[in-house]
Amino acid sequence: MIDKDVPQIGRWSEWRERIDAAQDADRDALLHERAQWTRRATITMIDKAKAGHIGGDFSVTDILTVLFNHVLRIDPGNPDWAERDRFILSKGHCAAALYSTLAWCGFFSPDELETFMAPLSALNGHPNRRKVPGVETNTGPLGHGLPVGVGAAIAARLANGPERVFVVLGDGEMQEGSNWEALMSAAHYQLDNLFITIDRNRLQQGARTEDTNGLDPLPEKLAAFGWEVREVDGHDYGALIEAYQPSTSGKPVAVVANTIKGKGVSFIEDRVEWHHKVPTAEQVELALKELS
């Protein structure tokens, strides 16, 4: 198990205080700076490992940035804190974005990011809770994170705990039946402490979601399943922050975050082939320039 990086926790904590205190454009500028750092770290990891899922990493980065730098009640120095908010990345193939986010928070040293997918590294291609602090459950196969989130939300309620549970899913992942089982359970148990975010980038590995197994109208389906639905631009920090306000209906909350796969790099954005394509050295250079 890799371990906390105390000086890094200090840096994160300082930034978080600034972000928490800032408003509107100032706050957004700070969050944008963090998100771009995460994207640069992510593409550097993928460049070194010559593997990864860059498109989904970049579409989910702003969501992770808002959660870990403003929303989640976490203590990177004490990842087992019983009353921490639970965060589950159900789209586990976007581990690089998660690892760079966790490293920024100081759950472990950012230096570890260089080992991404290297032999015996803690940073496997998909996250492992027994190797990486800050990971709640091992994901990778799709349709696993939400049921675990439902259990965590029920557990929080049984314990009268203050924590909330946040699960981030890919949109293609909503084709898995297990997610719809879990959506029903969460509504049945009125788990208003459970928040899902669907990274609605409209692309899956092989093609567009709507050309593969259509999900539309997704917000209406979620509402029909008994969820409070909030549809937002998944790259609009203010809208995301608003979407993570407590449930107003006593129902679990589904944030449908409309995103652009590959967000931030012009030649990667919204292109199906960049699901897990590895950039050339020249493309990495170009991308880092666009992200700086």
Added chain:
Amino acid sequence: MSVDTPNPGNYDNRTAFAEELIALAENDERIVAVCNDSVGSSNLTGFRERFPERLINVGIAEQNMVGVGAGLADRGLIPFVCAAGPFLTGRALEQVKADVAYSGHNVILCGMSPGMAYGELGPTHHSVEDFSWLRALPGLDIVVPADREQTRRAVRDAVADPRPTYIRVGRHKVPDVTQESTPWERGRMQVLREGNDLTLIGTGTLVSRALQAADMLAADGVSVRVLNASWIAPFDEDAVVRAATETGGIVVAEEANVAGGLGAAVASVVAQLPASRARVRLLGLRDFAPTGSTDFLLEHFGLTAQGYVDAAREVLGHA
């Protein structure tokens, strides 16, 4: 019913399971039960009456059920996830792998009415693949209590030292084969009878039949060792090595598929010994079951005292 079919016994292990679970839950708020609309068949009616908040029925949704168990364990609760064995292990196998075994969440998976307990309902409802499927998952204990005493112990162990575990909770009635004084140690087979000529290994419903077979063989002057495999994982390789080196042969029987089951585990240990005179015979299923009651099917597949005796004579004849 032929003369050699043992007394089917008096006890449905689900009763002991439910009694022990409720008794422990009285003093331990961490204990919760999760099920898939199987409150009745998982014998959780009493638990629900006593602890309505702690009985989570997710409906007919086994993948979600196992994931929910993992989420509950993440908060330090001890979830007993109960469903008929075939649906728990088959329908939710990837959840058992990723959310429980690989994640290391301390979920207690309770495969109710395993083996061919559902008799005439047929192979869709039989849980005879569970050993093969679950043995392939590192880090998951597979516990098979042979009687009511062992069922209670398995439940107590799960609470005292929670770890990712699958417990096969039998429905087909069985007699007592152990006592409170019988040793019970994680990953260890119990020697229920000592002997030097031959070893019979059984698990679950087969244990009482192995003991009866030992009596029948003793009448012919054969000294038979009887081992109860209460754990399929961790697997007691030492007991198998001793059986292979100290006795002339091993007969293994299980209410499960031969492919990948307990017998396969035994055979793989014996095959890797540098030198062994032990011959091995494996009894179990090699096909989907035809229509019939549990007793009929056990007889059909030779999972009886007579089945043990026939295999034993074959082994000894070649020894």
